[in-house]
Amino acid sequence: MADLTITRGRLIELLNEDLSREYQAIIAYVVYSQVLKGAEYMNIAGELEKHAAQELKHALIISNQIDYLGGMPTVVPKRVRTSEKPEEMLRFDLEAENETVRNYRERVRKCELLGEYAIAEHIREILVNEQEHRIDLATALGEDVPDVTQPEERASAARSVAALIGLGLFAVEGLCELRRHRAPVSRLGRPTRVRRRRRRPRGRTGRPTPHSSPGGRPGGC
Numbered sequence: 001m002a003d004l005t006i007t008r009g010r011l012i013e014l015l016n017e018d019l020s021r022e023y024q025a026i027i028a029y030v031v032y033s034q035v036l037k038g039a040e041y042m043n044i045a046g047e048l049e050k051h052a053a054q055e056l057k058h059a060l061i062i063s064n065q066i067d068y069l070g071g072m073p074t075v076v077p078k079r080v081r082t083s084e085k086p087e088e089m090l091r092f093d094l095e096a097e098n099e100t101v102r103n104y105r106e107r108v109r110k111c112e113l114l115g116e117y118a119i120a121e122h123i124r125e126i127l128v129n130e131q132e133h134r135i136d137l138a139t140a141l142g143e144d145v146p147d148v149t150q151p152e153e154r155a156s157a158a159r160s161v162a163a164l165i166g167l168g169l170f171a172v173e174g175l176c177e178l179r180r181h182r183a184p185v186s187r188l189g190r191p192t193r194v195r196r197r198r199r200r201p202r203g204r205t206g207r208p209t210p211h212s213s214p215g216g217r218p219g220g221c
C-alpha cells in the first residue's frame with residue numbers, strides 16, 4: 001500500500017536525494033561522453049554530452065525548489081559507477097535513469113499530496129527529459145525501454161478508473177430517475193401544460209368543415 005503521508009521536511013529530504021542523483025548523472029555523462037570509444041558509439045557519445053547539459057538544468061531546478069521549501073540543497077553526489085567497457089557504461093546510465101524516473105514519479109504524487117502543484121509541474125517537465133534519456137540509452141543498447149511502473153502505481157491507476165466509471169454510472173442512473181419522476185418543465189422552470197389537439201368537427205362527408213378551425217379560417221392551425 002502506497003504511503004499517503006508527507007511533510008514539507010520529508011519532501012526536502014527526498015528532493016535532496018534527487019539532487020544527489022542529478023549530480024551523479026552530470027558526472028557520469030561528462031565522463032562517459034568523452035571516454036566512449038568505437039565508431040558505433042560516436043552518435044550516443046554526442047547524445048550523452050547533451051544529457052550532461054540537461055542534467056545540470058535539472059539540478060538547478062531541484063536546488064531552487066529545495067530553497068523555496070526552506071531547505072538547504074545538498075552538495076553530495078550519489079556514487080558514480082565506472083567501467084572500461086562502453087556497453088557497461090551505457091547500462092549503468094540506463095539503470096540510473098530508471099531509478100530517477102521511478103523516484104520522480106513518486107515525487108509528483110507527494111508534491112500533489114502537499115498541495116505543491118508548481119513543484120509537481122517542474123518535476124513533470126524533468127520527467128519528460130529523463131524519459132528521452134532512457135529511450136536514447138535503450139536504443140544504443142539495442143533493447144526496449146524497461147517498464148519501471150510499480151505495482152502500486154498500476155493498482156492506484158486501476159482504482160481511479162474504477163471510481164470514475166462508478167461516478168459516471170451513478171450520474172446516469174440519477175438522471176434517468178429524475179426524468180422518470182419529473183413533469184416536463186418550461187425553460188423558466190415552471191411545469192408546462194400538455195396541450196391536447198382539438199379535433200375538428202367533421203361534416204357528413206367526414207371531411208373537416210370549411211370554418212371548423214379554431215380561428216375560423218379554412219384550414220387554419
Ligand SMILES: [Fe+2]
Binds near residue numbers: 055
Ligand atoms: Fe536529470
Ligand SMILES: [Fe+2]
Binds near residue numbers: 025100129130133
Ligand atoms: Fe537523465
